Amino acid sequence: MRKGIIALFIVIFLTIYHKKIKLREETFTMQLLQVIEKHGRTPEDLLNILLEYQDTVKTNYLSEQDIKLVATELNIPENKVYSTISFYSLFSTTPRGKYIIQVCSDVPCYVNNSVNIVNELEAMLNIKMGQTTSDGLFTLEFTSCIGCCDIAPAIRIGKELYGNMNKENLQKIISEYRRKK
């Protein structure tokens, strides 16, 4: 008897969960179709579509399903969409944090102690470069030069650039993002 009730609960839970996932997938699909509609369906619109759509995804990545949909809509092979995505470093095919923190890894920042910034961030977020925090809020990445050499060491969070980084202002910025969520 008790087993039966538990089984029933599991079935109900799975049905709701499945529906929720499906609903989520459908909203993603709708969103992607809207972006495609806005930019057009010629192959030259591919980059703009992918860039704009990825921005709307909370987990900052493009899924296999997205790739398939874009390929069908633009009438280009799936592998071409995938190869374009893997070519450009602003795209990801694995889920990332809501805020992507990129630390410049090039010489002008390096000679202004960007190594310390990496260490500070890793300690503050308790993750290593390339990882995402368990709450899904931050991903740590390296980036090539972001044109902030006059305010080195520099980082980029989402679309914002921050320069003259040190332990104090890093802490301030990170806690602001944590508050925003």
Add this chain to the structure above:
Amino acid sequence: MNSNNNILIKTVITKNIGKINPNSIDDYINAGGYKALQKAVKMTGVQIVDQVKASNLKGRGGAGFPTGIKMEAVLNTDVTPKYLVCNADEGEPGNFKDKLLLENDPHQMLEGIIIAAVALNIQKGYIYIRGEYNKAIEIINLAIEQATKKGFVGKNICSTNFSLDLEVRSGAGAYICGEEFALIESIEGKSGRPRNKPPFPTVSGVNSKPTLINNVETFSVLPFIINEGGKVYAEIGTATSSGTKLISLSGNVKNPGVYEVPFGVTVGQVIEQLGGGVPNNLKIKMVQLGGASGPIIPPSMLDIKLDYKEMADLGISMGSGAIIVIDERFEMFDIIKKIMNFFRHESCGKCTPCREGNRQILKLISKIDNGTATIKDLKLLETLCSVMVSTSFCGLGQAAPTAVITTLKYFTEEYANKIKDYSLQSKSV
């Protein structure tokens, strides 16, 4: 400010920086903006190109090809449609001068673009801005909107028969897209991989049609040339390099930033007089010119003049004008590893010399750095560098080993100290 700043020029392309609101077209117009365009629409294409030729302006993106000759090539073709591309994919480490122009004086660049389009009768233009420059993308989009409302972009520019449709394209994080053909591929929505040259973009660029492609700084000079005349511009600088250059000064200097200087000033002058020298009384260990793909020179060479010819005679180039100062606290091999790691990551993978060469150079440099390399490895490194220079498909691979080649030449001792059998073998080799 003081006499120290006498090598600084603030009257050519940085004249509006900090003085006008970049989001206000009226500010730009009140500062004399779009006068050059009004003048240009009354000139013939040949007259405009002649002024640019008279100015001796060379492409400011790094290659230094004469802009007037490029424009002439697109002017003289009968093939239509023709395209215009503004290369704002500034990604060379150590360069941030285009960002300054894009974010602080967007209309100057736009005016230059429109003048070029009018001269060459081009109706479609793209401004390709790197994806990381979000603020610049916003500002340029707004500037195009404002210019369209004023009748400078769109149909019937300044009530003439000229029309120009301008579109901003965002990059997506690939250094290679600064290479002109990779950029064009990217505009067409593909992975940014270079094409074979020739034909050059002036013959076969966007959609395989004639395309004028220039750097942000190059376009930004055009309003000055049309307003003042090419000759006036040519009088600034040296006989072999006319005009001014934006220098992105960074690294271990007191006052990093973008400075507009006339050609002919020395690298040392820029570092000392504008940059204020190295902080904490430290000594300069080395200076990299142009960016990651540029030469590394020792302090003894700092009296070298910024001049296309003088630098070419020494086998080096200033690229797009970066000066990166590195002080004595840093190990040369750590810097080279950073640079080679950058190229290993940014190589597009199309050709083997670049794809594999960068990896192997990085390996060899690490081996030398940890003291396990022999003279044989050093010879291999030299061969690898020269193979990459002569056989890489595009400028990325050809320029990638520059830091290694120049340090081998100017910092031989650093290598010798790390290689055990160096002095024994080098005599016999």
